[in-house]
Amino acid sequence: MEARVDSTQITDAWWRAPAALAGYLFLLALVLGMAAPTTARAQAAKNSCLDCHSQLPPPLQVKPEEYNQSIHAEKGLTCVSCHGGDATKADMTAAMSAAAGFRGHVNRTGIPKLCASCHANATYMRGFDPSLPTDQYSKYLTSVHGHLLAKGDTNVAVCTDCHGVHDVRSPSDPRSSVYPLNVPGTCARCHANAETMKAYKIPTDQYASYTASVHYEDLVKNGDLSAPTCVTCHGAHGATPPGVSSVVNVCSTCHVFQAQLFDKSPHARAFLAAGLPGCVTCHSNHRILQPTDAFLGTGKGSVCVNCHAPGDPGYTAAAQIHSSLTALQASIDRSSAILARAGSSGMEVGPAELELSGARDDLTKARVGVHNFSAPAVEKETQAGMGVAQKTYQAGVAALAERDYRRKGLGISLGVIVLVVVSLWLLIRSIESRNSLEAKK
Amino acid sequence: MSPAGQVRDWLDERFGWDDLVAFIRHKTVPLHRYSYWYYLGGITLFLFTLQVVTGILLLLYYRPTPSDAFGSVQYIMTQVHFGWLIRSIHSWGANLMIFTAFAHMFSVAFFKAYRKPRELTWLSGIILLFLVLGFGFSGYLLPWNTLAFFATTVGTNLIGQVPLAGPWLLTFLRGGADVTGATLGRFFAFHVALLPGLATAFLLTHLLLVQRFGISVPPSLEPAWQAKPPAEREIRFFPNFMLRELMAWYLALGALGTLAALRPWGLGTKADPFASAPAGIRPEWYFMFMFETLKLIPARVGFMTGEALGVLVFGLAAVAWTLLPFLDRGGTGRKRRWAAGAVVFALGYVVGMTLYGYLVMAK
Amino acid sequence: MREDKSNPTQNPERRRFLEVLLGTGIVASLVSFFYPVIRYLIPPPSTDLGSNTVLAATVGELGINAGKIFRFGDHPALLVRMADGNYSAFSAVCTHLGCTVEYRPDLREIWCPCHNGKYDLHGRNISGPPPRPLTEFQVNVQGKDIYVSRTAAT
Known part of the structure; x- marks a missing residue:
C-alpha cells in the first residue's frame, strides 16, 4: 500500500522535478542492496537436519520452534554444535557421516562431558557471557548426582534433566525449568517420586514439606525471587545435603545475626557434641515454618522441652524468654487495640501508632535475640519495647478521653435541641388551643 | 417609637415590609391526615x-490536588478543631438530604401533586434531584481515597456507555482518558461552583412555583377534605406550620450531630491510581439500584453491550419520569390507576434493587 | 398541659413562659452550633497537611556523615547527610519486616537492626534479608529548611 502511494507521488513529481527521479533510483538501489544480504543469510541458516527431524515421529522429532526459543539458538548455536555432522549437506548420509564428525544420540553418561566441552571452557564462554561461571562441571563431579553417575548409575540427574534438552533457557527466563519459581518443582520431579527414590532409600517428602515452609511462601506468595529454593542450601550443580557442622553456615548466609548469636550461645557447643544439626534442630530442615513465640517456653509447641526437663536451668530460661516475648506482644496488642478503637472514633492516633512501631521493632529484635538463649539479654530488649508500648497506651487513653469530651459536647447540644423541640411543641399546642378556642367563640 | 419599630417603618417604606408580613400571615397549608409529608x-x-x-x-482547608486532597481531608479530620464535626455533618448531611429529596419526590408522585397546574414545579424538582445526585457523585471523589477513586472510574465508565455522546461525556467528565488529577480538579469545580450555581437557580424557581400554585391536596383525599369545616381545612403557614418545620429541622440537626460524634465519616486510604482495584467496589447507596441492575444485564444484548442497554433504559426511564405530569393528565378510571401503578413500581424497584444490592454484598 | 383548657386566663402567662423557654433554647442551641464553627475557623498550630512534602530538618542540624529519622505521613523516613555534604532521603521502613532502619556512620550504610539488613546510600538492598530497595524521596533545600517530598506521581 505504502509503496504504491510513494511511487505515484514520485511519478507525479518526476514530471516537474528530475531530482525526484534520482531519488527514486536511489531508493531502488537501496532496496536491491538490502535484499542481497538477506538471501545470503537465509542460505547460511539453512539447516538440513530439520528437513527430516521436524517431520520424524518422536523420539527423533525436534520441534523447530522449541529449539528456536532456547538460549543456544539465540546465541547462534545449531544442531551441529552438539550433535556434530554437516547441516549444509542435503544428503542424509553425507550430513550424518562420521567423516563430518557426526555424534548422533548422546548417552546420558556422556552428557555432562559434552556440555562441559563448552561450559567449562572459560575462554570460549567469555565470548558469550563473560560473567557466566564455568565451574558447573567440576561442581557436578563433587555432587551426589555426579558421584553416582561416575559409578555407572544412569538414573541420576544429568544436565539435561534440569535444564532441558533442546529448549534450554536462561535461568532468568520465567519459562525455564531452573527459574527460581520452577526450581522446587524441577527437583521434585524425581525427589518427590517414591518409585524413583526407592533404590536410594531417601525420603520423598521434601517437596511437600518445603511447600509448607516460610521460604516457599516468600517465594511464591510474595514473589521474592531471592527467597531460598532447593539449590540455595544444597547447591545446584554440586547438589549435596549439608552436613551437621555446616548447617549453621548455610543458614547464616542469609540469617547472619541469628547465626552470630547462636555461635556465641551455649547451644553451639552442646549441639555439636550431641551431633545435633544446628538451626535444623529447632526449625527443621525443609518444613521451616514461620517461627512463633510458642516455639519457646515450656508449653505446647515448644521445642525447648524436647531436651530441657523441668528443674534444669535451660527450662527456667526458656520459660523466662517466652514470658518476656509474650508480655511485650500482649502489651503491643493492648496499645494497638486502644489506638484502633480511638482511631475508629475519628481521633488522631498517627503519631502514637508511629511510636508503637518502635515497640514492634524491639519485639522483632528481641525475637532475633533469643538465639543467644540468654533470658536477661532478651528481657533487656523487651523492656525497652514495654516502655514504648506503655506510653502509646497512655496516648490511646488520652484519645479516648477526647472522644468522651466530644460525646459530652454532643450530649449538651442534644439537650439544648430537645429543649427547643419540646418548647416548640408546647408553644404550638398553646397557640392552637387558643386558636380553636377563638374559633369556637 | 421604639428603635425596632423605627427600623420596621424604614423597611416598610422601602419595600413594603408590612405587605410581606401580611402575606406570610395569610399563607396557609392544607391540613389532612397526610399533612406531615409536606415537611419533607x-x-x-x-x-x-x-x-x-x-x-x-x-x-x-481543603486542597483539590491529587497530592494534597487526601492529606487535607485527613488534616481537617484530625488537626482542625471540630473539623471532624464539620466534615462528618457534611457527609452525613449529604446522604440524609438525598434521602429526604427522594422521599419528597415519591410523596409528590403518590399525591399526584405534579398534575396541572404544577407541571413546572415537578420539572424543576426533578432537575434539582439530578443536581443533588451530581453533588453526591462529584463530592464522593474529593477526598481522593481508594474507594472513591475506583467508584468514580466505574461510574464515569458507565456514563461513557451513553449512546452517541458517551465518549465525549466521558472525556468531559474525566478531563482526559482516565481518572486523574484533572478529574479531581473538574469534579471540584462542578461540586463547588457549577452545581451550586445551578442548584440555587432551580431552587429559587422551585420555591417560587410552589408559592405561585400553592400546595396541592391529594385527589383521593379531596372529597373528605372539602367536607371538613373551613377552620379545620388549613393551618397557617406562620407560625403553626413554620414552628413544626423548625421542630423537624432541630431533630434533623440532632440526628446529624449524633451520627457525626458517634460515627465520624471515614477517610479510607489514599488513592493510588496504579494499585489494583480493591474488592467490593460499590457506589454510594443512592446509585446502588442502577449499579445492581447493570450487573444483572447480560454482557451483550442484541447489537449493543449490556451496559449500553442499561444506560439507555435508565435514560429513557428518567425521561419518562421527568415527563410524568405530561403523561398523566388526570382523568378518571383506568388511566389514573396506570400512573399510580407506575409510581408504585418505581418505588418498589428502587427500594428492592437497593436492598438486593446490599444483601448480595453482605454475603 | 393539664390546666390550660379549663382556665384560658392563664394562657398569656403560660405563652410568655413558653416564649422565654423557646428563646433561651434557641440562643443556647445557636451557641452550641457556633462554638465549634468559631473554633474551626481558627487554624491549628500545626500546618502539616500530611501531604507529599514535609519539613524534615533545618540546615546545620545534621553534621557530615549523619542521619535523622523524621515522620513522613504515617511512616518514619530517614534523612542522610552523606560524606560529600549532600542530602538524600528514604523511607525508613525496612522492606523485609517493616522495622525502622537507621544510618550507620561507621559502615556508611543504612542498616536495619532487626535482621542486619543493609542498604547502600542509594537505598539499594546490598546485604541481608531485605528483598527490595528502600523508596527514595526527593530532598530540596530552601533557605534554612530541608524539605523532603515523594517523587511526583499523580
Missing part, C-alpha cells in the same frame, strides 16, 4: 443550606 421539602431545603454552610467551611 422543607427539611431537604434546610439540609441543603446546611450543606452550603459546612461546604464553605470545608473549603477553608
Whole structure:
C-alpha cells in the first residue's frame, strides 16, 4: 500500500522535478542492496537436519520452534554444535557421516562431558557471557548426582534433566525449568517420586514439606525471587545435603545475626557434641515454618522441652524468654487495640501508632535475640519495647478521653435541641388551643 | 417609637415590609391526615443550606490536588478543631438530604401533586434531584481515597456507555482518558461552583412555583377534605406550620450531630491510581439500584453491550419520569390507576434493587 | 398541659413562659452550633497537611556523615547527610519486616537492626534479608529548611 502511494507521488513529481527521479533510483538501489544480504543469510541458516527431524515421529522429532526459543539458538548455536555432522549437506548420509564428525544420540553418561566441552571452557564462554561461571562441571563431579553417575548409575540427574534438552533457557527466563519459581518443582520431579527414590532409600517428602515452609511462601506468595529454593542450601550443580557442622553456615548466609548469636550461645557447643544439626534442630530442615513465640517456653509447641526437663536451668530460661516475648506482644496488642478503637472514633492516633512501631521493632529484635538463649539479654530488649508500648497506651487513653469530651459536647447540644423541640411543641399546642378556642367563640 | 419599630417603618417604606408580613400571615397549608409529608421539602431545603454552610467551611482547608486532597481531608479530620464535626455533618448531611429529596419526590408522585397546574414545579424538582445526585457523585471523589477513586472510574465508565455522546461525556467528565488529577480538579469545580450555581437557580424557581400554585391536596383525599369545616381545612403557614418545620429541622440537626460524634465519616486510604482495584467496589447507596441492575444485564444484548442497554433504559426511564405530569393528565378510571401503578413500581424497584444490592454484598 | 383548657386566663402567662423557654433554647442551641464553627475557623498550630512534602530538618542540624529519622505521613523516613555534604532521603521502613532502619556512620550504610539488613546510600538492598530497595524521596533545600517530598506521581 505504502509503496504504491510513494511511487505515484514520485511519478507525479518526476514530471516537474528530475531530482525526484534520482531519488527514486536511489531508493531502488537501496532496496536491491538490502535484499542481497538477506538471501545470503537465509542460505547460511539453512539447516538440513530439520528437513527430516521436524517431520520424524518422536523420539527423533525436534520441534523447530522449541529449539528456536532456547538460549543456544539465540546465541547462534545449531544442531551441529552438539550433535556434530554437516547441516549444509542435503544428503542424509553425507550430513550424518562420521567423516563430518557426526555424534548422533548422546548417552546420558556422556552428557555432562559434552556440555562441559563448552561450559567449562572459560575462554570460549567469555565470548558469550563473560560473567557466566564455568565451574558447573567440576561442581557436578563433587555432587551426589555426579558421584553416582561416575559409578555407572544412569538414573541420576544429568544436565539435561534440569535444564532441558533442546529448549534450554536462561535461568532468568520465567519459562525455564531452573527459574527460581520452577526450581522446587524441577527437583521434585524425581525427589518427590517414591518409585524413583526407592533404590536410594531417601525420603520423598521434601517437596511437600518445603511447600509448607516460610521460604516457599516468600517465594511464591510474595514473589521474592531471592527467597531460598532447593539449590540455595544444597547447591545446584554440586547438589549435596549439608552436613551437621555446616548447617549453621548455610543458614547464616542469609540469617547472619541469628547465626552470630547462636555461635556465641551455649547451644553451639552442646549441639555439636550431641551431633545435633544446628538451626535444623529447632526449625527443621525443609518444613521451616514461620517461627512463633510458642516455639519457646515450656508449653505446647515448644521445642525447648524436647531436651530441657523441668528443674534444669535451660527450662527456667526458656520459660523466662517466652514470658518476656509474650508480655511485650500482649502489651503491643493492648496499645494497638486502644489506638484502633480511638482511631475508629475519628481521633488522631498517627503519631502514637508511629511510636508503637518502635515497640514492634524491639519485639522483632528481641525475637532475633533469643538465639543467644540468654533470658536477661532478651528481657533487656523487651523492656525497652514495654516502655514504648506503655506510653502509646497512655496516648490511646488520652484519645479516648477526647472522644468522651466530644460525646459530652454532643450530649449538651442534644439537650439544648430537645429543649427547643419540646418548647416548640408546647408553644404550638398553646397557640392552637387558643386558636380553636377563638374559633369556637 | 421604639428603635425596632423605627427600623420596621424604614423597611416598610422601602419595600413594603408590612405587605410581606401580611402575606406570610395569610399563607396557609392544607391540613389532612397526610399533612406531615409536606415537611419533607422543607427539611431537604434546610439540609441543603446546611450543606452550603459546612461546604464553605470545608473549603477553608481543603486542597483539590491529587497530592494534597487526601492529606487535607485527613488534616481537617484530625488537626482542625471540630473539623471532624464539620466534615462528618457534611457527609452525613449529604446522604440524609438525598434521602429526604427522594422521599419528597415519591410523596409528590403518590399525591399526584405534579398534575396541572404544577407541571413546572415537578420539572424543576426533578432537575434539582439530578443536581443533588451530581453533588453526591462529584463530592464522593474529593477526598481522593481508594474507594472513591475506583467508584468514580466505574461510574464515569458507565456514563461513557451513553449512546452517541458517551465518549465525549466521558472525556468531559474525566478531563482526559482516565481518572486523574484533572478529574479531581473538574469534579471540584462542578461540586463547588457549577452545581451550586445551578442548584440555587432551580431552587429559587422551585420555591417560587410552589408559592405561585400553592400546595396541592391529594385527589383521593379531596372529597373528605372539602367536607371538613373551613377552620379545620388549613393551618397557617406562620407560625403553626413554620414552628413544626423548625421542630423537624432541630431533630434533623440532632440526628446529624449524633451520627457525626458517634460515627465520624471515614477517610479510607489514599488513592493510588496504579494499585489494583480493591474488592467490593460499590457506589454510594443512592446509585446502588442502577449499579445492581447493570450487573444483572447480560454482557451483550442484541447489537449493543449490556451496559449500553442499561444506560439507555435508565435514560429513557428518567425521561419518562421527568415527563410524568405530561403523561398523566388526570382523568378518571383506568388511566389514573396506570400512573399510580407506575409510581408504585418505581418505588418498589428502587427500594428492592437497593436492598438486593446490599444483601448480595453482605454475603 | 393539664390546666390550660379549663382556665384560658392563664394562657398569656403560660405563652410568655413558653416564649422565654423557646428563646433561651434557641440562643443556647445557636451557641452550641457556633462554638465549634468559631473554633474551626481558627487554624491549628500545626500546618502539616500530611501531604507529599514535609519539613524534615533545618540546615546545620545534621553534621557530615549523619542521619535523622523524621515522620513522613504515617511512616518514619530517614534523612542522610552523606560524606560529600549532600542530602538524600528514604523511607525508613525496612522492606523485609517493616522495622525502622537507621544510618550507620561507621559502615556508611543504612542498616536495619532487626535482621542486619543493609542498604547502600542509594537505598539499594546490598546485604541481608531485605528483598527490595528502600523508596527514595526527593530532598530540596530552601533557605534554612530541608524539605523532603515523594517523587511526583499523580
